[in-house]
Amino acid sequence: MRPKITHAQLRAFNSVCLEGSISAAARRLGVSQPAVTAQIKAVEQNYGLLLFERTGDGVRMTPLAKTLFGETRELDAIEDAAADILNASRALKTGALHVMCGAPNPAMELLSEFRRLYPGVKLTANFGNWHQVMTALNEQICDAVILTGVPDDSSLTRLAYLEQRLVVLLHRDHRLARRGTPVSLHDLADQPLIFRTEQSLTQSAVEKAMKAQGISVEPALLLGAREAVYQAVLQGLGIGFMFELAVARDDQAVIRLPIQELDHVYVEHVACLSRNLRRREVRALMALIPG
Secondary structure, eight states: OOOOOOHHHHHHHHHHHHHSSHHHHHHHHTSOHHHHHHHHHHHHHHHTOOOEEEETTEEEEOHHHHHHHHHHTHHHHHHHHHHHHHTTTSOSOSOEEEEEESOHHHHHHHHHHHHHHOTTSEEEEEEOOHHHHHHHHHTTSSSEEEEETOOOOTTEEEEEEEEEOEEEEEETTSHHHHHOSOBOGGGGTTSOBEEEOTTOHHHHHHHHHHHHTTOOOOOSEEESOHHHHHHHHHTTSOBEEEETTSOOOOOSSEEEEEBTTOOOOEEEEEEEEGGGGGSHHHHHHHTTSOO
16 A cells, blocks of 8 residues: 655645746755655655656656646645734734736835835735736736736635726827827727737727727737837827826826727726635735725
């Protein structure tokens, strides 16, 4: 009869999966590299299987390891939750929080307030399009998100942070900008348009509205980042689209105007996987949103 996999072996296995290398896993656990290697080898030898394949810069999980990790990755979260319960009376003076954001401007005020209140917590913020941010949340790459249009899902806890609309970005010398009134999508059909990638919520909303109006256009430029769209408009390369609060810059050369067919209000949410509320850092972030 094969011996059962031990807690120490599972911790070593999960750490290697999370870190992508034996050495990084050892640092994470505070043990030696040979100790981690021995734990992994013991599992592989006991069960006659391979969990990791060596690569040039670390290790790669086998399909079997990915399946096992999917079932055991919650162990660390459970341990963290237990520690939180036992330390509930202690002030939040240490810890780490990783937040993924859809746009810098709406997120920075909230993150600044969190840093002011909890300077001892290591705060990391990364940015991406809607698809990238939601993928990071669902795959537990980050702890929480600040994002427009987080779906209503039973596995998520989301709080409304602010509201905003989509606007069109025009160079101040453009005739539509000089007119200064809300723009119709039909006014833009013959203009050089700057589109985002298809995984952008902004782009999805624009294309849906154009389709509803029977408008079909080929973009003059296709750009991946909202900052690139803003810069392209600034340089007079075309007309772009953006959520009104996405960029804080106000250089008076780029004019934001409402879009007649896109008056829908989009909610910016702060959200996390509901099970992540067990972590004090996540609860502290969510508590900053007015109830």
